[in-house]
Amino acid sequence: MNIASSDKQSGELILGAHLSISGGLYKALEEAESLGCKALQIFTKNASTWREKTLSREEIGIFEEARKKTGIRSIAAHSAYLINLAAKDPDIRKKSRAALKQELVRCGQLGLPWLVLHAGFHMGEGEKTGIKRIVGTINHVFKQLPENPTRLLLETTAGQGTSLGSSFKQLAEMMHGISNKNRVGICMDTCHIFAAGYDISSRQSYMETMKEFDMILGINNLYVIHVNDALKQCGSRVDRHAHIGEGMIGSRGFSSLVNDPRLSKIPKILETPKKKDGKNMDPENIARLRALYLT
Numbered sequence: 001m002n003i004a005s006s007d008k009q010s011g012e013l014i015l016g017a018h019l020s021i022s023g024g025l026y027k028a029l030e031e032a033e034s035l036g037c038k039a040l041q042i043f044t045k046n047a048s049t050w051r052e053k054t055l056s057r058e059e060i061g062i063f064e065e066a067r068k069k070t071g072i073r074s075i076a077a078h079s080a081y082l083i084n085l086a087a088k089d090p091d092i093r094k095k096s097r098a099a100l101k102q103e104l105v106r107c108g109q110l111g112l113p114w115l116v117l118h119a120g121f122h123m124g125e126g127e128k129t130g131i132k133r134i135v136g137t138i139n140h141v142f143k144q145l146p147e148n149p150t151r152l153l154l155e156t157t158a159g160q161g162t163s164l165g166s167s168f169k170q171l172a173e174m175m176h177g178i179s180n181k182n183r184v185g186i187c188m189d190t191c192h193i194f195a196a197g198y199d200i201s202s203r204q205s206y207m208e209t210m211k212e213f214d215m216i217l218g219i220n221n222l223y224v225i226h227v228n229d230a231l232k233q234c235g236s237r238v239d240r241h242a243h244i245g246e247g248m249i250g251s252r253g254f255s256s257l258v259n260d261p262r263l264s265k266i267p268k269i270l271e272t273p274k275k276k277d278g279k280n281m282d283p284e285n286i287a288r289l290r291a292l293y294l295t
């Protein structure tokens with residue numbers, strides 16, 4: 001065995017999954033540990049309501065303890081789905097701004113390094129107006145929370161309907177407008193970019209897509225990767241996640257990704273369906289990624 005390959009085998013793939021917080025935030029950490037994960041994604045509240053959640057000192061303490069015990073530090077929170085910073089309705093925009101602020105507050109209290117956000121839908125108002133609203137709101141919220149330690153990650157989207165963030169260029173425009181660059185970054189979702197038209201299913205297309213990503217957004221701005229196979233074809237704009245190797249991206253695409261040395265330090269987090277024929281698929285999808293890494 002040569003040095004390079006032994007290094008690679010002892011090197012660690014930073015894998016994780018989006019896990020449930022039912023029964024307590026700390027439960028997700030315990031589950032991640034039982035899956036052998038070094039990373040994790042959670043919601044810090046019920047993601048499909050506007051209702052806010054205030055964390056108690058006790059909850060924060062238990063979470064902190066579980067984090068120390070498990071040693072898992074690469075933790076992303078995913079923000080609630082109702083947030084739309086680009087909304088046409090001023091009432092929704094106001095609610096979204098308040099909700100984003102609370103998301104960041106909870107992340108800060110829990111000491112989470114990243115908050116993932118779907119930037120928003122322009123609802124027919126156009127890309128330019130939508131991006132302007134998104135940027136304005138983020139700058140406003142950052143100003144309100146000058147000491148917040150959590151980095152806000154804009155997620156690549158599949159481009160369904162009027163959603164913004166499906167092209168690297170759109171995301172670059174958002175990043176450009178945000179005054180404090182040290183507080184933002186990108187979360188790349190493999191299913192979403194593929195659905196948006198960036199092929200990664202072959203070695204060559206993967207290399208081309210990453211080259212474009214690097215040129216427009218910069219790999220140094222990438223902090224989290226959502227690893228999901230895609231049920232629909234490249235460019236479908238349909239956001240349907242599939243199990244690793246069972247979708248249109250396929251094993252070859254994920255092999256290129258997990259073995260890309262430029263991404264070795266970046267947590268790769270599954271958001272694949274939880275079950276298949278009654279079987280819990282998180283251990284299976286993790287095993288599939290590990291198998292690709294070692295080959």
Ligand SMILES: [Zn+2]
Nearest residue numbers: 155189226271
């Ligand atoms: Zn995602």
